[in-house]
Amino acid sequence: MDKDVRILAIESSCDETAAAVVVNGREVLSNIISSQIDIHTLYGGVVPEIASRKHIERINQVIREALTAAGVTLDDIDAVGVTYGPGLVGALLVGVAEAKAIAWARQLPLIGVHHIEGHISANYIEHRELEPPFGCLVVSGGHTHLVRVRDYGEYEILGRTCDDAAGEAFDKVARAIGLGYPGGPKIDRVSREGDPSAIDFPRGKVRGSEYDFSFSGLKSAVLNYLNECRMKGIPVRTADVAASFQKAVVDVLVEHSMHAVEEYGFREFAIAGGVASNSALRLAMEEACAKKGISFYRPSPVLCTDNAAMIGAAAYYEYRKGIRSDYSLNAIPNLQLGER
Ligand code: KG4
Ligand code: ZN
Numbered sequence: 001m002d003k004d005v006r007i008l009a010i011e012s013s014c015d016e017t018a019a020a021v022v023v024n025g026r027e028v029l030s031n032i033i034s035s036q037i038d039i040h041t042l043y044g045g046v047v048p049e050i051a052s053r054k055h056i057e058r059i060n061q062v063i064r065e066a067l068t069a070a071g072v073t074l075d076d077i078d079a080v081g082v083t084y085g086p087g088l089v090g091a092l093l094v095g096v097a098e099a100k101a102i103a104w105a106r107q108l109p110l111i112g113v114h115h116i117e118g119h120i121s122a123n124y125i126e127h128r129e130l131e132p133p134f135g136c137l138v139v140s141g142g143h144t145h146l147v148r149v150r151d152y153g154e155y156e157i158l159g160r161t162c163d164d165a166a167g168e169a170f171d172k173v174a175r176a177i178g179l180g181y182p183g184g185p186k187i188d189r190v191s192r193e194g195d196p197s198a199i200d201f202p203r204g205k206v207r208g209s210e211y212d213f214s215f216s217g218l219k220s221a222v223l224n225y226l227n228e229c230r231m232k233g234i235p236v237r238t239a240d241v242a243a244s245f246q247k248a249v250v251d252v253l254v255e256h257s258m259h260a261v262e263e264y265g266f267r268e269f270a271i272a273g274g275v276a277s278n279s280a281l282r283l284a285m286e287e288a289c290a291k292k293g294i295s296f297y298r299p300s301p302v303l304c305t306d307n308a309a310m311i312g313a314a315a316y317y318e319y320r321k322g323i324r325s326d327y328s329l330n331a332i333p334n335l336q337l338g339e340r
Pocket of ligand 2: 115119140142273274304306
C-alpha cells in the first residue's frame with residue numbers, strides 16, 4: 001500500500017485565517033478557522049488592510065492549533081499546500097509567505113492551490129465515492145462558476161457571472177434591507193419567515209449565453225422596490241423581500257445547472273463555495289437532481305465557506321500529479337481556474 005500523504009494546508013485569501021491537516025486528500029485530522037467577521041462587521045464588509053494585519057497576528061497560532069488538534073508535529077507532514085489566488089493580494093501573501101517559510105525550513109514540497117479548486121475539492125472530504133468527471137456549481141462571495149470537472153485538477157468553465165457574484169448579491173441586498181454583514185447567512189435565516197412568491201423579482205438572463213449569470217439587475221430591482229415602498233409609504237416586509245430575492249437567485253442557479261446536466265450528461269452534480277451553505281439552494285438542488293435521477297453532493301456548511309481542509313484536499317491531487325511550486329510562488333489576486 002502507498003504511504004499516507006499528510007498535508008499541512010493554509011488558507012488566507014479573504015477574512016478567514018485557516019490551517020488544516022489532511023491525509024490523502026480525504027481525511028481531515030484538523031480544520032482550524034479563525035474568523036475575522038466581528039471586526040469587518042464594524043465596517044459593513046471586508047477591509048483588505050485590516051484582513052492582512054489580522055492574518056499576520058493569527059497565522060502562527062492557527063497553524064500550531066491545527067498541528068496539535070491533528071496530534072502531529074511538522075515532522076509528520078509530507079507537504080505544505082497554500083492558497084495563492086484568487087483573493088485579496090495582501091491577505092494571500094501572508095499565507096504564501098508562511099507556507100514558503102515552513103516548506104523551506106523543513107525542506108518539504110510546496111504546492112500552490114487555486115482557491116476555487118479548493119472549494120470544489122471540499123466535496124471529496126465527506127463523499128469518498130465522488131470522483132471526476134462531474135458538474136459543479138461554485139457560488140461564493142467572489143465567484144459564480146458553472147464548472148465541468150473533467151479530472152482532478154482539470155476544469156472547463158461552462159459559465160460564470162458577468163457582474164456580481166451570487167454571494168456578493170446576497171451581501172449587497174442584505175445591507176439594503178438592513179440586515180448587515182455578512183448578508184448570506186442572515187438572508188437565509190430571515191427568509192424562513194418570508195413568502196418567496198411575495199415579490200416577483202427578475203431572473204437574470206445573459207443574452208446568447210445560456211450558462212452565464214447576471215445578478216446586478218436583480219440587485220437593482222430589489223433597490224427599486226425598496227425605494228418605491230419608501231416613496232409610497234408602504235411598509236417593507238423584510239422577510240418577504242429576503243425570501244423573494246433568495247428564490248430569484250436559487251431559481252437561476254438551479255435552472256442553469258440542470259441545463260448543463262442535460263447538455264453534458266453529468267451523472268453527478270456538486271455545489272461548492274459559501275453560498276452552497278444556503279438552505280434553500282441545497283434543498284432546491286437536491287430536488288432538481290433527484291428529479292433527473294442523478295447524485296447530488298454538497299459539503300457540510302463549515303466546508304462550504306472558506307477553510308483550509310478544502311485546500312489540503314486539492315493540494316493532495318496536485319501532489320499526486322507531481323505538481324510542485326518553488327520559492328518564487330507569489331500571490332495572484334485574479335488567478336483563473338485551470339491556470340498555473
Ligand atoms: O466561499 P466564501 O466563504 O468566500 C469566498 O471565497 O468568497 O463565501 C462567502 C460568501 C459571502 O458572500 C456570504 O454572504 C455567502 O458566501 N454565504 C451565504 C450563506 N453563507 C455564506 N449566502 C447565502 N446563504 C448562506 N447561508
Ligand atoms: Zn472562498
